[in-house]
Amino acid sequence: MSTVTQGGPDLPQERRVVTEIPGPRSRELLARKQAAVPDGIGTTLPVFVTHAGGGVVVDADGNSLIDFGSGIAVTGVGNANPRVAERVRKQVGDFTHTCFMVTPYESYVEVCENLNRLTPGDHEKRTFLVNTGAEAVENAIKVARHATGRQAVVVFDHAYHGRTLLTMTLTAKNLPYKHRFGPFAPEVYRVPLAYPFRWPSGPENCAEEAAAQAIDMINKQIGAENVAALLIEPIAGEGGFIEPAPGFLPRMAEFAKANGIVFIADEVQTGFARTGDLFACEREGVVPDIVTTAKGIAGGLPLAAVTGRAELMDKVHVGGLGGTYGGNPLACEAALAVLESIEQDDLVGRARRIESVMLPRLRAMAEQHPMIGDVRGRGAMIAIELVKPGTKEPDPEATGRVLARCHAEGLLALTAGTYGNVLRFLPPLVIPDELLEEGLNILEKALGED
Structure with missing residues (x-):
């Protein structure tokens, strides 16, 4: 032992x-x-920890x-990580909240500086903090629409992006995420994902054919000039840990760049060393315009982030982004401890x-x-x-x-998995x-x- x-x-x-x-x-x-919580809040294994x-x-x-779950890819550095516990414990004694938009604090800025440094690409970046992955995705769409002046958003089959109205719309699977919760948000369009195991003509043709189909659908059904953002998980999470066929992500990123479309990588489940790279899109050298992160960022405390090109992020007017709890000081301290653990360990x-x-x-x-x-x-x-x-x-x-x-x-x-037939394993790192x-x-x- x-x-x-x-x-x-x-x-x-x-x-x-x-x-x-x-x-x-x-x-x-x-x-x-069962007597206090609605049945809609399910439990995978009802053991009380x-x-x-x-x-x-x-x-x-x-x-x-x-x-083998890590709270769904959240506690990569372990539960009760000593670095996290120590920094959070100290911060609780100093102050628990001011609202960064009222009176700011250094730890928020430090988290943003680290994410600007660590996310893919050496271009100038800006980061702001929110509470959940769904909130990060929704804000990334807001930035893309504001910066481009366009409305359409392209997402992929088997995607999962959250449970809010917009992110439910972005999510592909009906049960349990969307069933009877409509109507959904407008101007969201879905195209094929390069799913090697289930591609009709085989995995060897998957990347090329899927990209061609997706691009053709965008051009014919939406018009590339109307698309604000192309949003994708580098590895589809809830959809069944589908790793797109090699070459698919770079091809879609190239198409986005050529047409002035903001390429958003949803790294909520894949980020922070989970996939053997700090961020999953690094494996094929893809540099997104915006990256959304959450889950593994703060050792279990609620925190998420939107990191993007400075020229996109700075276009949003003052007051257009934010939220009361976004970048809570306890969560920021936890995130700094997580980043330290990832790098030092x-x-x-x-x-x-x-x-x-x-x-x-x-x-x-x-x-x-x-x-x-x-x-x-x-x-x-x-x-x-x-x-x-x-x-x-x-x-x-x-x-x-x-x-x-x-x-x-x-x-x-x-x-x-879209079909409920995937066993996924997310052990703590x-x-x-x-x-x-x-x-x-x-x-x-x-x-x-x-």
Whole structure:
């Protein structure tokens, strides 16, 4: 058994299942939740957490689960990271809020300076801070529309961008995100994504054909001269960890540049070392005009950012951007600690190490289990797509069964995918190797029982 300095104080880094999952105390709390919280707030695994850190979460019944979720890619540096805890603790004693738009503070500026430095491209940039990924995406669209004087926004199939009115519209999947919540925002148009596993003519043709189709649709149905922004996730998150075929992202970025369209990379789930690069679009040398970030930025505190070319960002009039809580001082201190941890602890390298462990194991499982149709992903953002053996027909029922077995054995994992048939793995970047391997052993056993 090992301990971890990136979690709570000496939190044992071990899987420990002492009750059924969820246990009696969690079930009591779940009954309270059901009486107090609307059913629309779902729960993947109703164990109520009391401690977390490194690669484990500990529940109210004393079970210690291996964490392959990171709060949906949020706690990459670990829960209760000592640097985060120390800086936040100090800031709580100084002040918790002033509203940056009323009386500013240095930590907000420092976070923005770091993001201007770290995001792709050496051009002059500006950053402002908000609370959530959806808010960041919505503000990026505001900037693009204001700067270009255009209205249309182009998004991609399988995309997820949030749950607000505009970001629901930008999101592709109906259930659970859009169902009966319309009418939706106008001037949003959807084009194909280069999805190698499901491209009709095969992965070798995917990038070229998908880009050609997307560009043709934009030109014919919208008119490139009417498009303010082209918005894309470098790896589609909720859509199923779809990594667009190589060449697709650069081609779409070139098209945007040639037509005066603002190219926005939604790095909310992929950012901050998650994919083995600081930002996922770096892998193909793509330099977006605007980058949106959140999730892994502040170790679990609510913070998001919009970083873009200075000439775009500075076009918005004074007062046109902002919000009461955006760039809260506690969250800013947490973000500074996260960035320090990523750089000093080489978490980019650590993400690549996780990839080097997970992908070979999962590919070997795919050889043994025909229900695994595809293994994909980068860094610590890895997925398997489950299908009915011998076909590409999605099998969400089998996906649910495998997930339930993992949960019962003390492995916290998540699903994703337009068809509900993807198991996605987002371990904390600080997870010990032995827990990573043990989690994969549990998954392998769960697959073998189907």
